[in-house]
Amino acid sequence: MIRTENLTKVYRMGEVEVQALRDVNLEIQDGEFIAIIGPSGSGKSTLLNMIGCLDKPTSGAVLIDDINTGKLSENELAEIRREKIGFIFQQFNLIHTLNALENVALPIFFAGVRREKRLKRAEEQLVKVGLEDRIYHKPSEMSGGEQQRVAIARALSNDPEIVIGDEPTGNVDTEAGNAIMDILEGLNREGRTIIVVTHDADIAARAGRTKRMRDGKVLD
Amino acid sequence: MIDKFLMAYRSIRERRARSILTVLGIVVGIAAIVSLMSVGYGMEEAITGELTAMADLISVMPGKITGATYVELGGFTDRDVKDLQRIGGIKDISAMTYDAVEVEYRNKRAPIFVFGGDTKELEGFYVEPVGLKEGRWLRENDYKGCVIGDRVANDFFDEVIQVNDKLIINGEKFIVVGVFEKASTLYAADVDPHIFLTLRASKEVLQTDEVKYIMVRVYDIDEAEEIAEEIMEVINDNHGLDDFATAMTMGSMIELMGDIFNIIRGVLVGIAAIALIVASIGIMNTMLMSVMERTHEIGVMKAIGAKSRDVLSLFLLESSMVSLVGGVLGCGLGVIVAKGLSFVASMASGLEIEAIVKPEVILGGIAVAMIVGVLSGFYPARKASKMSPVEAVRYG
Structure with missing residues (x-):
């Protein structure tokens, strides 16, 4: 279970303080598929970064399975990101010098798994997202939809409980977007918690629950 | 990894x-x-x-070395050489003399350093490392023979000097019996601009009994420093001066x-x-x-x-x-x-x-x-x- 308690994040942009999140209290149950929607600047991505342990709150707390992530060291946070969470970005964020297989294997590499085992696991993930014929392709040789599927395979490579998508369909066409949502639904059916940020109402409609954000607050 | x-x-x-x-x-x-x-x-x-090949050698000079300059204070006498022979541990002693004199070749004159010494010693010291280009080295009875350095042969006179050419050294006729190769850096200053004679001939030509340089070979290299000290003492005593002679071992040069x-x-x-x-x-x-x-x-x-x-x-x-x-x-x-x-x-x-x-x-x-x-x-x-x-x- 993921819970935020009075989660607040303040950014400093020069002299101006920007309140990205204000006292957000949100509970996400294990195995839930939740979509967070809202206009840009409403704090959706900031919230995802907090839940995904990429950033630390100014005040308040994020608890993942009752562990207060704010109290963890950098290394412990890296471990949570690696083992518990799979992150999917709008811009795919693949490493362009590595091919699909190596990109997917990267988180397993950081986990210290042996090469053979690692590549086998990575290959399985690529097969799972339907890219068995793109294994040795570089990101630049693939379409946006394919790249995003590689990114999903990468997010799944350490078998995380939670998959977080920051506008995962934002940079692909409708068809590819639907394919991506199909995959995410499948992951949800496997029992994984799926959290996506989107401003596409159709995409949001496929989630089990939708939360709307505005001005750093979650609306009820 | x-x-x-x-x-x-x-x-x-x-x-x-x-x-x-x-x-x-x-x-x-x-x-x-x-x-x-x-x-x-x-x-x-x-x-x-x-x-190191010359490690058993002690050079004895009548003068002082201060820093990089050598100041000549005079010359050794025959007595000095004789006294050195009484020092233990010395294998042999060879006295040499040198001076600048006027040399004439085909009516051209030039002042050149003339070197005289024991022919065997000079041979080991200069001929072996440098080598002769033409002719042969001096023999002990070559009273009228000379061997010349590369610059003497090629640079000092208008015409190149060859074996069997005649030189007039300080008024006396000599025949060139050998010409040195051009010497390496280490020997260039010692060989190239010089004319070599037997000790007897050089004493006559230079009209002196003074010895300007003594080379001493010792039996045991480890004793070289001690012997060098003794040599200086003996010669300084003879001349009644405190630091008239300088005896340098190759070890100290190394x-x-x-x-x-x-x-x-x-x-x-x-x-x-x-x-x-x-x-x-x-x-x-x-x-x-x-x-x-x-x-x-x-x-x-x-x-x-x-x-x-x-x-x-x-x-x-x-x-x-x-x-x-x-x-x-x-x-x-x-x-x-x-x-x-x-x-x-x-x-x-x-x-x-x-x-x-x-x-x-x-x-x-x-x-x-x-x-x-x-x-x-x-x-x-x-x-x-x-x-x-x-x-x-x-x-x-």
Whole structure:
């Protein structure tokens, strides 16, 4: 279970303080598929970064399975990101010098798994997202939809409980977007918690629950 | 681990031109160190080697050496030579004399230093290392024969002097029986501008009984210093002066040379070190640029679970691979340059200088390259590892 308690994040942009999140209290149950929607600047991505342990709150707390992530060291946070969470970005964020297989294997590499085992696991993930014929392709040789599927395979490579998508369909066409949502639904059916940020109402409609954000607050 | 190497290698290859330039910087730095040191050792070896071959020799001069200048205070007498013969441990003594006199060849005159001494001793001392170009060396009964240095033969007169030509030395006729080869640096000043006679002939020509130089050979090299002290005492007593004679062993000359070479080597290494510092700034610059360019990539790696340590080690590996390659190539180039330099130095000096590539210099060169790589890669790598994932991902 993921819970935020009075989660607040303040950014400093020069002299101006920007309140990205204000006292957000949100509970996400294990195995839930939740979509967070809202206009840009409403704090959706900031919230995802907090839940995904990429950033630390100014005040308040994020608890993942009752562990207060704010109290963890950098290394412990890296471990949570690696083992518990799979992150999917709008811009795919693949490493362009590595091919699909190596990109997917990267988180397993950081986990210290042996090469053979690692590549086998990575290959399985690529097969799972339907890219068995793109294994040795570089990101630049693939379409946006394919790249995003590689990114999903990468997010799944350490078998995380939670998959977080920051506008995962934002940079692909409708068809590819639907394919991506199909995959995410499948992951949800496997029992994984799926959290996506989107401003596409159709995409949001496929989630089990939708939360709307505005001005750093979650609306009820 | 293999994969880390692979990743580092890929990112080096990704920036091929810049990586090559960085490697080149290290190569030049290391090659400079290796080659300069190897040539330095070679030079030292060549010179001390020649001196060591004469280690049983003590040179006795009637004068003082202060710093690099020799001031002649007079000449030795026959009595001095006789007294030296009473000192124990001496194998043989050979007295020599020299002076500048007027020499005439085909109606041209020039002042030239004439050298006279025991023909056997002179042969061992000059003929063996330098060699004769024409003719033969003096015999003890060659009262009217002379052997001339290369410059005497070729430079001092309008016409080149050859064997069987006649010279008039201080009014007396002599026949040239031999001509020396052009001497190496070590001997050039002693041989090239001189005319050599037997001791008896030189005493006549120079009209003196004075001895200007005594060469003493000892049986036991370890006793050389003691014997040298004794020689000075005996001669100083004869002349009633405190420091009239200077007796120098080859050992003390080798020591003197060693000191000089340490200084030379220090200067050479200093120059090479500057090259290396420039190269290490190059590595740091390359790595900093690489970090900046890959800010986004670093953010992504951290977002998918890389620890700071993982990022740090990746970047350190990259910089140390660059510098290792640079180090190895630098050593290779250094050896080649050393061979080339020693060849040029041999040609220029006439000494046989062979670059000495010591294994510890090679290992040291590679080690220095690695240290430079790790040190100059550390700051950029640390900077990369400290980046916040959110900000890094957002970058670019």
